[in-house]
Amino acid sequence: MNKPKRAVQTWVTTPSVDQLKSELGRVRYQKRYSKVLRSTVYTMLISAACAVLVATIFLPVLQIYGASMAPTLEEDDIVLSFKGLSFSSGDLIGFYVGNKLLVKRYIAGPGQWVDIDETGNVYVDGELLDEPYINEKALGECNIDLPYQVPDNRHFVMGDQRATSVDSRNTAVGCVEEEQIVGKILFRIWPLKRFGTVG
Secondary structure (H helix, E strand, C coil): CCCCCCCCCCCCCCCCCHHHHHHHHHHHHHHHHHHHHHHHHHHHHHHHEEEEEHHCCCCEEEEECCCCCCCCCCCCCCCEEEEECCCCCCEEEEEECCEEEEEEEEEEECEEEEEEECCEEECCCCEECCCCCCCCCCHHHHHHHCCEECCCCCCEECCCCCCCCCCCCCCCCEEEHHHHHEEEEEEEEEHHHCCCCCC
16 A cells, blocks of 8 residues: 655745845856956966067077177077167177077178288278277188178178187178078176176
8 A cells, every 4th residue: 555645845945135145246256356367367368478579579589509709698698689770890699590599799791891810800991990808819710811891781790709709700601691680689688697788
């Protein structure tokens, strides 16, 4: 024989006005928080993208390899280069030779005459360059005919370690085309103890 089923009573409690206000406030807070969080994330992403764009196009960051620019720049120094600047004799510039990035001193531009004597004195258009950044002068690995006229749209560069630097004095590097130049180097950001301008 089947037993009769008992009715189950369900009690529904109606929330109070204060509880409803509290829940409404919590929902509104969550919506505001989500909106602010999304806005912050978007702003950070846009800022990061702009920073990468500026660093890539206008302020390329370069790491120094080798000792051809010592003591001005040492191996593993990290520097900022600035694009779109005109160059003067003695400026530091970064440029590509093949896939290799080099940093040297700008010596002369298109059409100028460069001459180097046996003791390493450098002359541009017949005038001796004042080079206080050089510790020891040398003719170095020079296999070009001197005096040498810089071709159109090219630039003559030399390293500070004149005895060992391979630069525009040697046909292995030669004069630098304008398209190869990354920019003028003005600022060192690493190591921190040498943080500051370079020249």
